[in-house]
Amino acid sequence: MPHSPHEIVLASASPRRRELLAQVGISFQVVPSEADETLLADETPESHVVRLSCDKALEVARRPYQRGRWFIGSDTVVVRDGVVLGKPADAAEAAGMLASLSGRSHRVISGYAVLDRQSGRMLSDAVTTWVFFKDLTSREIEGYIATGEPFDKAGAYAIQGIGAFMIPRIEGSYTNVVGLPLCAVISALEELGAVEMFGSSD
Numbered sequence: 001m002p003h004s005p006h007e008i009v010l011a012s013a014s015p016r017r018r019e020l021l022a023q024v025g026i027s028f029q030v031v032p033s034e035a036d037e038t039l040l041a042d043e044t045p046e047s048h049v050v051r052l053s054c055d056k057a058l059e060v061a062r063r064p065y066q067r068g069r070w071f072i073g074s075d076t077v078v079v080r081d082g083v084v085l086g087k088p089a090d091a092a093e094a095a096g097m098l099a100s101l102s103g104r105s106h107r108v109i110s111g112y113a114v115l116d117r118q119s120g121r122m123l124s125d126a127v128t129t130w131v132f133f134k135d136l137t138s139r140e141i142e143g144y145i146a147t148g149e150p151f152d153k154a155g156a157y158a159i160q161g162i163g164a165f166m167i168p169r170i171e172g173s174y175t176n177v178v179g180l181p182l183c184a185v186i187s188a189l190e191e192l193g194a195v196e197m198f199g200s201s202d
Contacts, residue, residue, distance in 0.1 A: 008195075011033040011061075071115040085106075102135055106133075159174070159178060
């Protein structure tokens, strides 16, 4: 593990990413990125999340007086039929998103980037998980929206929350759907020398 909790920086304001990284025992500080999150016209969802993950890590790492050596950026999108679904603006939009996902599968794509500021090396990639929804009744959609959970979630649902009732199965990484593909991120941290999960204590 790094010598100081300030060595690793999570460039994200997401409480879900913070919780995921903390659950594996990694010490880090949180410094939300202010990178522009606009989707460019010629970008695929995969290239968008990777670019934005890199931008987030770099934006925080380049700040004057910012402490830390390794910087983690990540971005997650929900994609149905090639259309990126963001966070719903209101109940009507949330209902439309949930109805469009009902009884079908869609992709959740998370990009990640880990920058070693000391060496200038950065590892980045995108991870895709297929998520399958059961058929939803109008009452279920209305009831779920009434909980308030959909409103700050891309695709209008949270697999780690009440929204779990809608999802009979997934194919791929669960933590990726929550917002951070932990296995891939930890592998990148290990390759860059930031952490050693179960290494020698010498």
